[in-house]
Amino acid sequence: MTSLTAKPSACPIDHGALAGLKTPTGCPVSRKAAEFDPFEDAYQQDPPEYVRWSREQEPVFYSPKLRYWVVTRYDDIKAIFRDNLTFSPSIALEKITPTGEEANQVLASYNYAMNRTLVNEDEPAHMARRRVLMAPFTPEALKEHEPMVREAARAYVDRFIDDGRADLVDQMLWEVPLTIALHFLGVPEEDMDTLRQYSIAHTVNTWGRPKPEEQVAVAHAVGNFWQLAGKILEKMRRDPSGPGWMKYGIRKQAEHPDVVTDSYLHSMMMAGIVAAHETTANATANALKLLLQHPSAWREICDDPSLIPNAVEECLRHNGSVAAWRRLATKDVKVGGIDIPAGAKLLIVMSSANHDERHFEDPDLFDIRRDNSSDHLTFGYGAHQCMGKNLARMELQIFLEELTKRLPHMRLCEQKFTYVPNTSFRGPEHLWVEWDPAQNPERRDPRLLDTVHPVRIGEPSRHAISRTMIVESATRLPGDVLRLRLKSPDGRPVPRWTPGAHIDIECGDSGLSRQYSLCGDPDDARTLEIAVLRDPDSRGGSRWLHENLKAGDKVKVRGPRNHFRFDEGAQKVILIAGGIGITPIGAMARRARQLGIDYELHYSGRSRACMAYLDELRQLHGERLQVHASDEGGRCDFAALLGRPQAGVQIYACGPVRMLEALEQCCAGWPEDALRVEHFHSTRGTLDPSKEQPFEVELKDSGITLQVPADQTLLAALRGANIDVQSDCGEGLCGSCEVRVLSGQVDHRDVVLTRAERDANSKMMACCSRAACGKLVLEL
Known part of the structure; x- marks a missing residue:
C-alpha cells in the first residue's frame, strides 16, 4: 500500500488491488474501502474500532456502498469543521439512503418540507440566525434550568430505587432528557411514547437504511411528526410569551423576520425536539455503560463527585452519542492529501477522530483524568458546533451525580447491546442494571439526598481534575513554613513532575484553591512535597493549611503542571x-x-x-x-x-x-x-474600567465577532458567547486560558509568557490580557 506521507497527492491504495472498482475521481478503491458499511452491526457496536484500519492506513477513502468519501483522522476532521464554506453543512439532514416513490408520496401527503435549520444552513444565513438565537444557550442562561433537571432526574430514580433491577433507557434515560428538552424548548409535554417513536423514525429516515417494506411506515411517522411540530408551533404563535427557546425564536422573528423565517421555525421545531433530547439520552446511556464496564472508574466518581465533569468529557470522547456527521465539498479540495472533487459528499467520523493517537495519548484507554478529554469532536467544532452542548453537559453531570449518590452499588446485567442502525446517532436501545436495594445508602442516611454538588456549566478546565491524596507528614520549618508531604491513598506512584511545576490544593469546602510549587525530589515516586508560608494577609489558603492539615488527612490536589520549566540543555x-x-x-x-x-x-x-x-x-x-x-x-x-x-x-x-x-x-x-x-501573585490583570479601552475580537473558526467592553475580560466575553475556553486562576498566573492570536496587537498582562513569546504575538491569556489595538483575530 502506497505511503500517504511519501506521496501526499497520490492515491494511498494499491492500484492493482481491485480492478475495475473506481472512485468518482478515477482512483481505484481498496478492498477495505469497498467493504465499508456503516449499517453493519460492527460499526454500530464500536465505530472507532470498525475504522481503525482507516485511521492507520487510509484516513480518507471512497465508499462505493455509501457513495461518500469517509474521513477518519482528528486533524482532517477539525480542518473540515473549521471551513464551512468549502465544506457545506447543507446535506447534514439529507436522507443518506434514498427512499422509494411510495414513501416519498406519503411524506408529500403530509406536506413534509423539512428545510434549513441551524444544523444544515449555509452562510451567510446561518451565522446571522445563530447570533440572534444564541442567548438562551449561554452558561448564565442555562443555570436557571438546573433545579428542574435535578428534580426530574430524582423523580425518575425514585420510581425504581427499591426495585433492584431496571432498564435505565426505558425507565429514565429516554424520558428525562425528553422532558427537559420540551421544557427548554417551551413545548407542552406530549405523549412521551409517541414522541419517542417519531424521533426514532426521524433518525432512521435521515441517517438510517430502512428496508423497502419499512420505508412507508417510517414515512407516516415522520409525516405525523412534521404535522405535530406545526400544530405546536401554531399554538405557541398565539401566545409566544413565557420561557422556552422556540417561543424566544418566535419573539425574535418579530424583530428579525428575514433571519428567523417561518420555514426555519417549523423545521427547527421538529429538529429541536430530536436534537435536544436524543443525543443526550444516548450519551448518558453510553456513559453509564462505559463507567459500569470500568468498575474502578465508577467507584472513583462515586467516592469523589468532583471528578464527574471530566468523566463526562471522557465518556463523550471515548463513546459519544454522535458517531459521524456529513459535509458537501463546494469546490475541488484536498483532504489529508487526497483530491476531493467539487460536489463530493463526505462522512466525517468524529468517533474515530476521538480515538486518534496523533491527538490523544493511548486513545483506547478510558481515563477519567485525561487532561485533554474535552478536545473531543463529539459536539463538532467551529461555527456549527452544537449550541446545546452545555445543556447536555449539565444533564449528564446531574444524571451521573444522582445515580452515583443513590446507587453506587449498581452493576451491569448480562445482556447483548443493540443499536438502531444508522450512520450518526448511537446509544444502546436497552441498558439493564441491577443492585441490592437493602444496600441503598439513603436507607442508612436520608440526609444523603440533601447533598448537591455544583454543576460545571461549560467545558471543564483541563486543570480542574482533582485527585484525593493523603498527608503523609506535616512538619514545621523555620520562618513559619509548613512542609507537607502528600501520597496516593492506594499506594500508587504519584504523578511525575519536573522542576518549576506546581499543584493546586483545595482548601476545605469553601471552593478556594491555591497554587504551591513542588519542592521535593522529582525522582521520588512516592510523595509530592510542598512548603507553605503562613501569610498574615491570607485569604484563607495558607491559613487553612496551617490550621487544619495533619498527618493522615485527605486533601484534593490538581496538577502537577508547569509554566516555569527548567531548561536541561542550559550551559x-x-x-x-x-x-x-x-x-x-x-x-x-x-x-x-x-x-x-x-x-x-x-x-x-x-x-x-x-x-x-x-x-x-x-x-x-x-x-x-x-x-x-x-x-x-x-x-x-x-x-x-x-x-x-x-x-x-x-x-x-x-x-x-x-x-x-x-x-x-x-x-x-x-x-x-x-x-x-x-510569580506568586499578579495584579496586572486587574481591570480599572475608567482606564480601559473596549475592543473587538473576531473568532475565525466560529464565524463570530464580539465586542469586549472596558469593564469585561476577554474570557468573560468568550464565555458569554458560549465559546469553550479553559481557565483556572483568572489572574494570568497559570496559563490555562491561552488562546491563539492570528492578527492584531496584544496588550500582554500575564506573568506566564516569556519576552520572546510576547513579541511573537501569537498567543495570549484570555483572563487578563487585552487588545493593544482596536481588534484581535483569534483561532477559536
Missing part, C-alpha cells in the same frame, strides 16, 4: 530565590546538580533563622549556595551579579514582586528570555 544557570521562592528554585538546583550543569544558587531572606530548607541546601550544594540574610547586611547585589550579560547563561528567579521587578531591570540588556521568573 550555566543562575538561580535566585527570595523567601518561600526557594521552593521551585531548590528543585531546579537539585536537577542542575544531577545533570552536571554549571550553576550557582542565591537565597535571600530576612535572617538565616527564618529561611526554610537552609541546612538541607548547604549539605546538597556546598559552596554553590550563597546566602543573603538582610539582618547581616547580606542583600544580594543584582547589579554586580548581573551587570554584564553572559552568553549561554540562564537566570531563574522566584520571590517577592519587588525582587522580581529589580531583576527585570538589571536583566534588560541580557539576551531575550535569559531571565525566567515565577
Whole structure:
C-alpha cells in the first residue's frame, strides 16, 4: 500500500488491488474501502474500532456502498469543521439512503418540507440566525434550568430505587432528557411514547437504511411528526410569551423576520425536539455503560463527585452519542492529501477522530483524568458546533451525580447491546442494571439526598481534575513554613513532575484553591512535597493549611503542571530565590546538580533563622549556595551579579514582586528570555474600567465577532458567547486560558509568557490580557 506521507497527492491504495472498482475521481478503491458499511452491526457496536484500519492506513477513502468519501483522522476532521464554506453543512439532514416513490408520496401527503435549520444552513444565513438565537444557550442562561433537571432526574430514580433491577433507557434515560428538552424548548409535554417513536423514525429516515417494506411506515411517522411540530408551533404563535427557546425564536422573528423565517421555525421545531433530547439520552446511556464496564472508574466518581465533569468529557470522547456527521465539498479540495472533487459528499467520523493517537495519548484507554478529554469532536467544532452542548453537559453531570449518590452499588446485567442502525446517532436501545436495594445508602442516611454538588456549566478546565491524596507528614520549618508531604491513598506512584511545576490544593469546602510549587525530589515516586508560608494577609489558603492539615488527612490536589520549566540543555544557570521562592528554585538546583550543569544558587531572606530548607541546601550544594540574610547586611547585589550579560547563561528567579521587578531591570540588556521568573501573585490583570479601552475580537473558526467592553475580560466575553475556553486562576498566573492570536496587537498582562513569546504575538491569556489595538483575530 502506497505511503500517504511519501506521496501526499497520490492515491494511498494499491492500484492493482481491485480492478475495475473506481472512485468518482478515477482512483481505484481498496478492498477495505469497498467493504465499508456503516449499517453493519460492527460499526454500530464500536465505530472507532470498525475504522481503525482507516485511521492507520487510509484516513480518507471512497465508499462505493455509501457513495461518500469517509474521513477518519482528528486533524482532517477539525480542518473540515473549521471551513464551512468549502465544506457545506447543507446535506447534514439529507436522507443518506434514498427512499422509494411510495414513501416519498406519503411524506408529500403530509406536506413534509423539512428545510434549513441551524444544523444544515449555509452562510451567510446561518451565522446571522445563530447570533440572534444564541442567548438562551449561554452558561448564565442555562443555570436557571438546573433545579428542574435535578428534580426530574430524582423523580425518575425514585420510581425504581427499591426495585433492584431496571432498564435505565426505558425507565429514565429516554424520558428525562425528553422532558427537559420540551421544557427548554417551551413545548407542552406530549405523549412521551409517541414522541419517542417519531424521533426514532426521524433518525432512521435521515441517517438510517430502512428496508423497502419499512420505508412507508417510517414515512407516516415522520409525516405525523412534521404535522405535530406545526400544530405546536401554531399554538405557541398565539401566545409566544413565557420561557422556552422556540417561543424566544418566535419573539425574535418579530424583530428579525428575514433571519428567523417561518420555514426555519417549523423545521427547527421538529429538529429541536430530536436534537435536544436524543443525543443526550444516548450519551448518558453510553456513559453509564462505559463507567459500569470500568468498575474502578465508577467507584472513583462515586467516592469523589468532583471528578464527574471530566468523566463526562471522557465518556463523550471515548463513546459519544454522535458517531459521524456529513459535509458537501463546494469546490475541488484536498483532504489529508487526497483530491476531493467539487460536489463530493463526505462522512466525517468524529468517533474515530476521538480515538486518534496523533491527538490523544493511548486513545483506547478510558481515563477519567485525561487532561485533554474535552478536545473531543463529539459536539463538532467551529461555527456549527452544537449550541446545546452545555445543556447536555449539565444533564449528564446531574444524571451521573444522582445515580452515583443513590446507587453506587449498581452493576451491569448480562445482556447483548443493540443499536438502531444508522450512520450518526448511537446509544444502546436497552441498558439493564441491577443492585441490592437493602444496600441503598439513603436507607442508612436520608440526609444523603440533601447533598448537591455544583454543576460545571461549560467545558471543564483541563486543570480542574482533582485527585484525593493523603498527608503523609506535616512538619514545621523555620520562618513559619509548613512542609507537607502528600501520597496516593492506594499506594500508587504519584504523578511525575519536573522542576518549576506546581499543584493546586483545595482548601476545605469553601471552593478556594491555591497554587504551591513542588519542592521535593522529582525522582521520588512516592510523595509530592510542598512548603507553605503562613501569610498574615491570607485569604484563607495558607491559613487553612496551617490550621487544619495533619498527618493522615485527605486533601484534593490538581496538577502537577508547569509554566516555569527548567531548561536541561542550559550551559550555566543562575538561580535566585527570595523567601518561600526557594521552593521551585531548590528543585531546579537539585536537577542542575544531577545533570552536571554549571550553576550557582542565591537565597535571600530576612535572617538565616527564618529561611526554610537552609541546612538541607548547604549539605546538597556546598559552596554553590550563597546566602543573603538582610539582618547581616547580606542583600544580594543584582547589579554586580548581573551587570554584564553572559552568553549561554540562564537566570531563574522566584520571590517577592519587588525582587522580581529589580531583576527585570538589571536583566534588560541580557539576551531575550535569559531571565525566567515565577510569580506568586499578579495584579496586572486587574481591570480599572475608567482606564480601559473596549475592543473587538473576531473568532475565525466560529464565524463570530464580539465586542469586549472596558469593564469585561476577554474570557468573560468568550464565555458569554458560549465559546469553550479553559481557565483556572483568572489572574494570568497559570496559563490555562491561552488562546491563539492570528492578527492584531496584544496588550500582554500575564506573568506566564516569556519576552520572546510576547513579541511573537501569537498567543495570549484570555483572563487578563487585552487588545493593544482596536481588534484581535483569534483561532477559536
